[in-house]
Amino acid sequence: MENKILVMKGITKSFPGVLALHNVDLEVKPGEVIGLMGENGAGKSTLMKVLTGVYQPDSGTVTWGGKQVSFTTTRQAQVAGISIIFQELNNCPNLKPLDNLFLGRELDRKNSPFLDLKTMKEKAIEVFKYLDVSVDMDTEVRNLSTAQQQMIEIAKALLTNTSLLIMDEPTSSLSDREVTKLFGVIRELKSRGISVIFISHKLDEVFEITDRIVVLRDGENVGELVTKNSTQQQLITKMVGREISNFYTQRTSKAADEVIFEVKNLSGPPYVEDVSFAVHKGEIVGLAGLIGAGRTETARLIIGAVKKTKGEVLLNGKLVEIRSPEEAVAHGIAYLPEDRKVQSLVLNMTVRDNLTMSIHKVLTNWFGIINRTQEREITDKYIKSLDIKLTNREQAISSLSGGNQQKVVIAKWLATVPRLLILDEPTRGIDVHAKSEVHRIIAELADSGVSIVFISSELPEILELSDRVVVMREGKVRTILNRKDATQETIMNAAFSGSANDVKETA
Amino acid sequence: MGKKQARGWSVVSTIVKQRESAIFLALLIMMAVIQIMAPNFLSGSNIYLVSRQIALVAIVAIGELFVILTGGIDLSVGAIMGLAGVASAGAMVAGVNPWLAILFGMVVGVLIGVFNGWLVSYVLIPPFIVTLGAQEIARGTILIVTKGWPITNIPKSILFIAQGDLLRIPVPVWIMLVVAVIAQMVLTKTSFGRRIYAIGGNETATFLSGVNVKKIKFFLYVIAAFTASIVGIILVARFESAQADAGTGWEMNAIASAVIGGTSLAGGAGSVLGCLIGACIIGILANGLVLMRVSSYWQTAIIGVVIVLAAVLDHFRKK
Numbered sequence: 022m023e024n025k026i027l028v029m030k031g032i033t034k035s036f037p038g039v040l041a042l043h044n045v046d047l048e049v050k051p052g053e054v055i056g057l058m059g060e061n062g063a064g065k066s067t068l069m070k071v072l073t074g075v076y077q078p079d080s081g082t083v084t085w086g087g088k089q090v091s092f093t094t095t096r097q098a099q100v101a102g103i104s105i106i107f108q109e110l111n112n113c114p115n116l117k118p119l120d121n122l123f124l125g126r127e128l129d130r131k132n133s134p135f136l137d138l139k140t141m142k143e144k145a146i147e148v149f150k151y152l153d154v155s156v157d158m159d160t161e162v163r164n165l166s167t168a169q170q171q172m173i174e175i176a177k178a179l180l181t182n183t184s185l186l187i188m189d190e191p192t193s194s195l196s197d198r199e200v201t202k203l204f205g206v207i208r209e210l211k212s213r214g215i216s217v218i219f220i221s222h223k224l225d226e227v228f229e230i231t232d233r234i235v236v237l238r239d240g241e242n243v244g245e246l247v248t249k250n251s252t253q254q255q256l257i258t259k260m261v262g263r264e265i266s267n268f269y270t271q272r273t274s275k276a277a278d279e280v281i282f283e284v285k286n287l288s289g290p291p292y293v294e295d296v297s298f299a300v301h302k303g304e305i306v307g308l309a310g311l312i313g314a315g316r317t318e319t320a321r322l323i324i325g326a327v328k329k330t331k332g333e334v335l336l337n338g339k340l341v342e343i344r345s346p347e348e349a350v351a352h353g354i355a356y357l358p359e360d361r362k363v364q365s366l367v368l369n370m371t372v373r374d375n376l377t378m379s380i381h382k383v384l385t386n387w388f389g390i391i392n393r394t395q396e397r398e399i400t401d402k403y404i405k406s407l408d409i410k411l412t413n414r415e416q417a418i419s420s421l422s423g424g425n426q427q428k429v430v431i432a433k434w435l436a437t438v439p440r441l442l443i444l445d446e447p448t449r450g451i452d453v454h455a456k457s458e459v460h461r462i463i464a465e466l467a468d469s470g471v472s473i474v475f476i477s478s479e480l481p482e483i484l485e486l487s488d489r490v491v492v493m494r495e496g497k498v499r500t501i502l503n504r505k506d507a508t509q510e511t512i513m514n515a516a517f518s519g520s521a522n523d524v525k526e527t528a
Numbered sequence: 529m530g531k532k533q534a535r536g537w538s539v540v541s542t543i544v545k546q547r548e549s550a551i552f553l554a555l556l557i558m559m560a561v562i563q564i565m566a567p568n569f570l571s572g573s574n575i576y577l578v579s580r581q582i583a584l585v586a587i588v589a590i591g592e593l594f595v596i597l598t599g600g601i602d603l604s605v606g607a608i609m610g611l612a613g614v615a616s617a618g619a620m621v622a623g624v625n626p627w628l629a630i631l632f633g634m635v636v637g638v639l640i641g642v643f644n645g646w647l648v649s650y651v652l653i654p655p656f657i658v659t660l661g662a663q664e665i666a667r668g669t670i671l672i673v674t675k676g677w678p679i680t681n682i683p684k685s686i687l688f689i690a691q692g693d694l695l696r697i698p699v700p701v702w703i704m705l706v707v708a709v710i711a712q713m714v715l716t717k718t719s720f721g722r723r724i725y726a727i728g729g730n731e732t733a734t735f736l737s738g739v740n741v742k743k744i745k746f747f748l749y750v751i752a753a754f755t756a757s758i759v760g761i762i763l764v765a766r767f768e769s770a771q772a773d774a775g776t777g778w779e780m781n782a783i784a785s786a787v788i789g790g791t792s793l794a795g796g797a798g799s800v801l802g803c804l805i806g807a808c809i810i811g812i813l814a815n816g817l818v819l820m821r822v823s824s825y826w827q828t829a830i831i832g833v834v835i836v837l838a839a840v841l842d843h844f845r846k847k
Contacts (some may be wrong), residue, residue: 139601326736350738358736365736367729378726378737381719390719462826 024214025084026051027185032071041067044081045242047235049185054215056231056248060260060513061312061478064240065220069187073105075100079519086184096125102177108169108190114163118156119145122177128293148176152206168199174207174286186210187218192226193313204230222311224253224517238262257517260440261480261509272464274488274504276304280338280365282354286442287332289322294498296332300441300472305463307487308476315496316476317359320443324349324356336440345360350379358432359446359476361423365430372411373400375418376429380436403432407462424455442466443474448482460486462466463495480509492516535589538806548790548802551838555809562816569819576698578712582811583704588778589785589803590711591755594748595655596786597715598727598797600648602639604659604783607666609760609775611635613636614670616761617679617770626683633764634757640666641753645746660750661741662798670772679770690766707755728795749783785810788838809834818834 027049034042042064049055057065072083072205074092083090085101092098095105112121119369123141132138138241142158147157154172162170171191178186192200205216207230227234227248236259244259262349283299290351293315299412299430308316322329325343334341336352343349349356358364377384377396384391384399392396400414409422409428418426427447434442448456467473477483483490490507492500499515540776562569588605595602616633640662647658692699715721723744724733735741756775764770789806791798810831817827 095724148726157821323734343741346736346738347740356736364732365729367726367733367796369729370726374722374726378722378734378739381722381739385719391717391719391722437738 024050026086027072028084029068029072030082030084032083034067034071034076034078035333040240042078042240045237047242049216049218051184051216052211053233054211054217054219054231056219056227056234057237058221058227058234058256058260060424060480063237063260063320065237066189067240069105069189069218069220069236073103073187088117098235099181100182102182103187104183104185105173105187106171106178106189106191108193110167110174112162112170112173112181115161117161118158118165121162121173121221122148122180123184123356124177137168143291145176145178146519148179151179151368152205154202167194168196168202169437171195171203172206179313183215185188185216185218187220189220190222190313191219192221192223200226222313223257227256228253236260237262241346243516251428253517255413257510257513261513272305272486272488274304275468276488277470278304281336283333283335283338284319285324285333285335287322287334289318289329291329293318293322294496296496296498298501300474301488302472303467303470304488305467305473305475305486306485307490307507308493309478309480309483310489310493310516312478314493314516316493317445318496319493320356320474320476323443324354326356350437350457353438353440354443355379355434355441356443357434357436357445357447359449361427361430361450365433366418366426368417370414370418371373372404372409372418372421372429373397373414376403376414376433377436378398391523399436403436407435407459409434422452422455423505424451424458424496427451427455429460431459435466439471441472441474443476446478447474447475448479456482480512483507483512484509536737539787547572548799548805550841551790551802551805551809555805555812558809561810562812562819566816566819567605569816574815574819576693578811578815579708580698580700581815582655582807583698583700584762585778585781585785586704586804586807587700587755587759587778588782589789589807590707590800591752591783591798592779593711593786593791593798593803594715594724594751594818596783596791597724597795597798598657598745598748599731599793600748601783601793602644602655602659602749603667603779604644605752605756606660606775606778606780607670608637608661608753608756609763609778610670610771610773611640611666611771612760613756613764613774614674614679614772617707617764618673620683620686621679621681621727625685630761630783633761634754637760638750638753641750642746644753645749649728649742649745655749674770674772676770677770680768682764682768683765685763687768690762690764703758703762706760708800708804715800720747724748725796728792728797730796781810783805784835787842790842792842806838 024311025048029045032042032045038107045064045068046446047068056059058063062099070080073095074097077091077093090101093480113124119141122145123389128137128141129135145158152172152175155452156165156172162173170423191203195203210217217226219231231248234248234251234256236245236256238260239486243262246256246259273484279302280299281302285297287296288294296319298306310316321327323334324346325348334343341352343352344453347354362368373396381391384396386392397414402415404411407428409425409432411425421429448459451459460482463475475483475486484507488504490502490512491498492502492512502511556836568574588609592602592605612633615627615636619629619632624632644659644662648655690700694702715724723734723739726739727741727744731741760775763774786798786803786808787793787806788809789798789802791802801811813831814827817830
């Protein structure tokens with residue numbers, strides 16, 4: 022145990038139905054910068070949450086500074102010297118920097134209930150001087166840049182005598198110059214013996230700043246790399262796991278030549294830029310990329326949930342203007358959102374209510390009265406054809422299993438008889454059996470002539486179903502791969518930035 | 529026999545499980561207690577008066593229900609009542625055909641609803657503040673126009689809408705029944721109604737399902753203003769004058785009726801039937817307290833307790 026500030030051993034954590042971490046080890050030395058890498062859902066944030074007391078591990082031990090610990094709150098971890106800075110900065114935007122720096126740890130004047138503003142200010146100035154950043158102390162935090170807000174978070178950590186700082190995607194919204202500045206600060210911390218765990222999707226940054234890289238895959242620690250002795254290609258191979266990469270049953274595509282749907286130079290908030298791709302009749306186009314690559318955002322621009330700033334959408338070669346999901350449905354474009362409970366279902370309503378939500382136009386007469394008989398028939402038809410397990414179509418949707426809920430959502434969109442179906446993470450949070458059923462449904466739909474855009478963060482299912490794969494990164498399409506060229510490596514190469522050889526467009 | 533009994537029980541249990549059953553039971557118990565304490569409660573003349581009063585509150589409450597079902601609130605319905613009443617009375621006194629004058633009053637009231645709906649749905653200002661402002665605007669307008677004086681000399685030809693009766697049932701009760709039946713039909717049989725509940729349950733999901741959420745929300749405030757205007761005009765006929773302060777505080781009675789009737793202020797749950805029962809509880813409680821000679825100061829406090837109690841019970845029932 023010489024010279025290790027943190028030793029995590031055999032950490033296992035499961036959630037209902039999912040083994041999030043399996044027997045994970047992690048060691049950190051004082052003044053070491055560790056890169057924590059892995060695909061979406063590899064277990065990086067779960068591991069950090071176990072470390073900082075958000076979750077309790079099912080088994081395994083955490084040794085901190087030579088003593089075994091088990092934090093039950095982030096506050097305990099913080100007091101012990103472990104601070105975490107989340108990607109979504111955790112501050113009060115309506116307060117000034119000083120208030121944020123000392124939030125929950127305000128200093129009082131001796132024997133009085135009043136704040137000791139003078140000392141607080143002195144300490145703040147001292148820590149900002151140490152970090153060599155200038156922050157306007159008289160403005161509200163919301164008026165500061167992301168980089169400055171981040172510096173406040175780092176300063177906050179330093180004020181609590183942190184010896185391990187965890188940074189989750191700290192550079193995702195920083196400019197190059199700000200990243201350089203941040204790295205300067207990290208090196209400064211390192212020279213003072215403070216350790217940093219650096220979580221990022223950007224390979225070049227990880228290679229620039231870290232000493233050692235720990236790779237997680239499917240909740241397991243699959244190995245470590247000493248940064249200066251490794252290449253980016255080695256890292257990608259480790260993250261992907263070569264041994265499973267050739268096991269997919271290839272779908273025989275029945276896609277026609279006819280282009281059903283096309284976007285050209287689509288741009289819009291928050292960060293989608295110049296996205297162009299086409300979908301043929303009966304084709305499944307996989308939309309791959311890391312979380313935050315802009316896939317969901319692209320879908321929301323297509324259906325008019327967010328107003329686009331630029332670009333064209335063509336249906337059957339004709340230019341269409343889609344300003345709302347209502348108009349998208351009218352044009353035969355269906356979008357199944359990624360978060361079932363928040364964006365798809367009205368949980369306090371029945372299966373039938375939810376299933377027919379998007380087809381009221383078909384079901385109602387001139388007075389807007391719903392034809393109940395027709396509604397029941399359509400509901401039953403889809404319950405049967407998608408094999409949705411339930412006791413009664415009038416039961417609350419919340420009482421179904423996740424997989425069956427998702428099937429109801431799929432049915433809701435199939436009932437609109439779409440020309441283009443955009444599926445955003447349709448298998449997230451459902452069990453293996455339901456997942457394979459959903460895969461079968463998607464394949465059958467495509468074979469029946471529906472064009473499909475399939476967004477998924479799981480490469481195996483992208484490879485299993487897609488006829489072509491569009492890979493996005495940081496709001497832009499980086500490459501479009503034909504089925505034969507699409508492998509986990511080629512996709513990951515394009516999905517991670519700074520990778521050695523960007524694949525050229527092949528479609 | 530056994531089978532029949534079982535079916536009988538399942539009917540009973542479905543009724544008991546209905547949200548409205550518990551409060552209906554509470555209403556019956558309350559009525560029984562009042563009847564014991566004040567035997568003239570169930571007399572014909574008292575029932576006649578109480579039912580007319582309840583009908584008016586219920587109509588306003590049904591309009592309010594539409595707004596609350598989507599998680600909104602309309603604090604301006606009381607002032608809209610006053611404004612619609614003053615507008616129609618003013619037109620009548622100015623010599624306009626009384627029925628046209630009523631139409632004018634309705635239009636003026638509904639315009640406030642358009643104002644509310646537009647600001648809430650399209651400009652995205654919180655409904656609480658929009659309708660609070662609308663309330664003040666409407667009240668102020670009334671005072672500017674009337675200088676605080678009542679408008680009298682209302683034509684006799686329209687008085688029956690408040691004072692008349694049909695088959696020995698007061699006309700306002702008939703109006704309430706028509707409003708309730710239409711509201712019930714809209715909420716349960718039409719896609720508009722289905723979507724109102726859906727917005728209250730999950731607005732994001734409803735929007736992404738291709739529903740024009742803004743348009744629907746807009747119309748809800750128009751509906752609330754419409755029903756409030758009806759009652760405002762009935763009040764003119766009832767008092768044979770338009771009072772500057774008519775409708776003051778009615779928004780609270782309307783909201784309370786809806787909430788006592790099991791409507792969730794978070795949206796997504798509530799019914800016309802619940803609203804009617806809620807209005808009955810408030811109306812009968814107020815009447816019963818008068819009959820039992822409880823001081824009017826106590827009455828206000830007791831009704832407040834009932835409102836809070838209803839909300840607390842609903843909270844625990846949901847758990």
